[in-house]
Amino acid sequence: MIPENLLELYQATKKKISKGEVIFREGEVPVNFFQICTGDVKMSNFNDDGKEFVQGFFTAKQSFGEPPLFSSRIYPANAIAMTDVELFVLPKSTFFSLIKENVDVAFIIIENLSNRMHYKAVMAAEISSQEPEHRILKLIDYSIKFFKITKEPQGYRIDFTRQQMADLTGLRVETVIRTLKNLEKKNLLKIINRKVYR
DSSP, X not given: OOOHHHHHHTTOEEEEEOTTOEEEOTTOOOOXXXXXEESOXXXXXXXXXXXXXXXXXXXXXOEESOHHHHHTOOOSSEEEESSOEEEEEEEHHHHHHHHHHOHHHHHHHHHHHHHHHHHHXXXXXXXXXXXXXXXXXHHHHHHHHHTTOOEETTEEEXXXXXXXXXXXXXXOHHHHHHHHHHHHHTTSOEEETTEEEO
């Protein structure tokens, strides 16, 4: 995303967030741009029955929660630190100045938002009615492209936990575990030291 030296030039502050802490809540008005230095963040909300719906997971060098900054709308989800997190925080007005004065960064932001929209559209269509094996493979294959995962000797390593895969595909954790084992038997992926490789 935005180079760290550029964020520092525009006087972005660094903020440490403890695991489990809420960074912002659904319904709040956005006032800052956030980019992760270290750690992992989850964006999610809950329906009336208390069931969590995961919007996405974000990690180092990724930003999150910026669409409402552009639309002047409230946050549609909560952002929660899944690990101890260190963030770059830039006030909304300064963030807008940065992208107006750095056209290359503006294109990076646009590309990133477009990729996210495409990812959500593809995944929404795929998980709405497909079988578990199809859902898991689609999540893995699209994540390889979306996150530009580098191929290792064993294959493409997928760093989603079983719980994260369940959250992103609408499946139960037990179903994900069983499905991964079935896919391994079919030689469609490998499981090495509990890590999934495609």
